[in-house]
Amino acid sequence: MPRPSGHRVLRQPNHFSHAFDGKAPFSAETLAKIEQPPDDTAPGTVWLTSSPEEDTTWLVASRDFPRSVSYARITPGVRAGTVTVTLAATDTGSEVTVTYDMTPLTAAAAAALEEFAAGYPSFIRSWEELITVHLA
Numbered sequence: 001m002p003r004p005s006g007h008r009v010l011r012q013p014n015h016f017s018h019a020f021d022g023k024a025p026f027s028a029e030t031l032a033k034i035e036q037p038p039d040d041t042a043p044g045t046v047w048l049t050s051s052p053e054e055d056t057t058w059l060v061a062s063r064d065f066p067r068s069v070s071y072a073r074i075t076p077g078v079r080a081g082t083v084t085v086t087l088a089a090t091d092t093g094s095e096v097t098v099t100y101d102m103t104p105l106t107a108a109a110a111a112a113l114e115e116f117a118a119g120y121p122s123f124i125r126s127w128e129e130l131i132t133v134h135l136a
Helices: 015-019 028-033 106-133
Strands: 046-050 054-065 066-076 079-090 091-102
Touching: 079 106, 091 106
Parallel strands: none
Antiparallel strands: 046 054, 054 066, 066 079, 079 091
16 A cells, blocks of 8 residues: 555544643533543554554553543554653643653664654644644
8 A cells, every 4th residue: 555645644533623622621611512531532542643654553551531641652663652641720721741752663763762852842832833723
């Protein structure tokens, strides 16, 4: 099967679109709207992402709805680890903490992870910008 040009999400979990609806994630109104956790946050849920360079398998490892979700992220022959997203209510909305705990499987992957770590503050700011635009 040919790879798509550019990065393409083959299946993205819906909870990202449900978790941020313009309100703090712990407000009664927000929780009423998302009373039941979406099925795609259930531990054991699997999806794939693909780019021209690599394919990655994601697995929901755990969740504490609506406070956190942890994913196993495996790129065969390249890297493996976890990504954990944690939400905390603040006076003005939410604080989101995203933690990557990755293990490189090759020397090239180790160099790429070092580069990712160096650019991480900018990378995570881009999430904030995209979420802000989505909520506007």
